[in-house]
Amino acid sequence: MKLLVCISKAPDTTAKISFSDNDTKFNESGVQYIVNPYDEWYALVRALEIVEKNGGTVTTITVGSSADDPTIRKALAIGANDAVRIDSEALDASYVAKQIAEYAKDKEFDIILTGKETINYNGAQVGGMIAENLNQPFISLATKLEIEGNTATLERDVQGGTEVLETQTPFVLSASKGMAEQRIPNMRGIMAARTKPLNVIPAIEIENLTSVLSYSLPDAKSGCKYIDPENMDELVDLLHNEAKVI
Amino acid sequence: MSVLVFIEAKSKVSKAALEAVSYGSKIGSTTVITYGNINEQELTVIGEYGAEKILVNRSLNESNDQQLTNLISAAVDHTGADVVVISQDQTGKSIGPRVAAKLNAGHVSGAISLPETANGFVVNTNVFSGKAMAKITVHSDKKVISLLPNSHAPVKTNGSATVEEFNADLGEGRIIVKELKTQGEGIPLPEAELVVSAGRGLKGPENWGIVEDLASTIGATTACSRPVSDIGWRPHHEHVGQTGIAIRPNLYIAAGISGAIQHLAGVNGSKVIVVINTDSEAPFFKAADYGIIGDAFEVLPRLNEAFKKFQSSQN
Ligand SMILES: Cc1cc2nc3c(=O)[nH]c(=O)nc-3n(C[C@H](O)[C@H](O)[C@H](O)COP(=O)(O)OP(=O)(O)OC[C@H]3O[C@@H](n4cnc5c(N)ncnc54)[C@H](O)[C@@H]3O)c2cc1C
Ligand SMILES: Nc1ncnc2c1ncn2[C@@H]1O[C@H](COP(=O)(O)O)[C@@H](O)[C@H]1O
Secondary structure (H helix, E strand, O other): OEEEEEOOEEEOOOOOOOEEOOOOEEOOOOOOEEEOHHHHHHHHHHHHHHHHHHOOEEEEEEEEOHHHHHHHHHHHHHOOOEEEEEEOOOOOHHHHHHHHHHHHOOOOOOEEEEEOOOOOOOOOOHHHHHHHHHOOOEEEEEEEEEEEOOEEEEEEEEOOEEEEEEEEOOEEEEEOOOOOOOOOOOHHHHHHHHHOOEEEEEOOOOOOOEEEEEEEOOOOOOOOEEOOOOOHHHHHHHHHHOOOOO | OEEEEEOOOOOOOOHHHHHHHHHHHHHOEEEEEEEOOOOHHHHHHHHHHOOOEEEEEOOOOOOOHHHHHHHHHHHHHHHOOOEEEEEOOHHHHHHHHHHHHHHOOEEEEEEOOOOEOOOOOEEEEEEHHHOEEEEEEEOOOOEEEEEOOOOOOOOOOOOOOEEEEOOOOOOOOOEEEEEEEEOOOOOOHHHOOEEEEEOHHHOOHHHOHHHHHHHHHHOOEEEEOHHHHHOOOOOHHHEEOOOOEOOOOOEEEEEOOOOOHHHHHHHOOOOEEEEEEOOOOOHHHHHOOEEEEOOHHHHHHHHHHHHHHHHHHHO
């Protein structure tokens, strides 16, 4: 099996979010980057489990600059065979998806895996767009993946439940919680990652369809009103008359 | 502007669908596209929320991403729509980006505001897991907006809509649905207006009765923190936060949850937050509107009784 896993970097989940340049840029100073959790914990690990069982290779792909290399090396340390970085700023989801589709279109990957969403942009967009660009089925929010020959059985979250479905390779999926268990890279993996291939290739010339005009932070809460734990009637009264949510 | 709103209405028109219709009608003259064998009577509700026309495809019965994309794209050709609005429920997440790619349209994912058109086409979304907002400019002529549930209250108009059958070449469906395991009757978390949530402070799954009792009294959906679903006390679909589901209910009641930054990221869009925690230093109190420093095992049943008393006084 030939698997491609889309890896992006994301600010550490405890990073302080602030903006610079008149609120048009994410302020990166002091921010630690991690591999986007959905990409690492679920998409990558499940891909590795599949090739461990069926044979094959796992390639990771990232649209980004050399600032992404440490997170790409982490994915290699966890076990991916090789990595591709398309050397460009990720301008928007359609831009990223077109770059990845362009790379993948003649390489016959059996499955392309993305995370459910990036935790910085939360778009949940890139996977579906790659699928459309390659004219392949897209299984979003997949929580399970089993593969038997060319036939894959998957589960995904849908309104009010879980769908069990079947499709044939090639296809694209976005991986959600439940698909695999997080793996911690060991020393051997980290050493091996240093010499695994990370191929940097140029981006194709395309235009982005959206851009961020500005960012803002939500209004701070005005403060917490404390209520006597013995007096829940007061809370209900406040929720009804003051907050008007009941 | 001409607007096409896609809704999924398997047997009933959901609140999220009405939000999308109402949102679309604020942008321009709105046609709805839907599919399946929902009855016409049920569909007419949509007209009361601002749609002028409803196109329904009866040949398709199953949510299939490629066929739905072809359906929506055919409806865009048919209506000449400039803007496509899709409710960002689970189906929306699977087809919104796909439709945008097919139309080569800029896509706004998780919109929380109407477009501002004074200077281009600008829509607000949540980013950084709800820790910030971004204004997104769409440059393309066609636009696709995936609307975050619970971010636009549906408004009734006096309108009514005509219903038309709509056929199109949908191509083959390459996904075969084998089985649907339902989660039960409750309102799904992303759509819930009231949520009761609990964390590790509840000590074990056997203690969730007091959480469920309170939720059932007020008609709320239950949620939990990540460790609680990781250790299997509660199902994964209840996990809210940065790596779980992001929600924005009117009321979020959190008991025995410390309020870690990753948890807050998924819930701080809630209109009102009530926190119950034994530890007065729990970080969650900083994000709360109402705080109760106390033992969840005593406070939750007491709150349940207080709600019941309130409800009977209202009748
Ligand atoms: C990359 C990453 C992503 C993450 N994503 C998420 C996420 O999406 N969602 C999420 O929830 N977490 C997430 N976490 C985990 C998060 O950091 C916290 O560990 C988690 O939210 C803590 O869960 P908790 O509040 O239930 O448990 P604890 O932190 O153990 O808190 C339990 C609380 O209960 C209180 N308590 C104890 N007994 C009682 C009682 N009898 N009555 C009332 N209160 C009581 C305690 O004072 C304490 O505040 C993530 C972490 C990482 C590193
Ligand atoms: N710059 C990128 N390079 C490679 N993959 C990406 C990039 N951005 C997003 N992805 C993938 O697409 C998924 C969804 O991203 P998003 O649409 O931003 O929520 C992520 O979980 C990644 O797997």
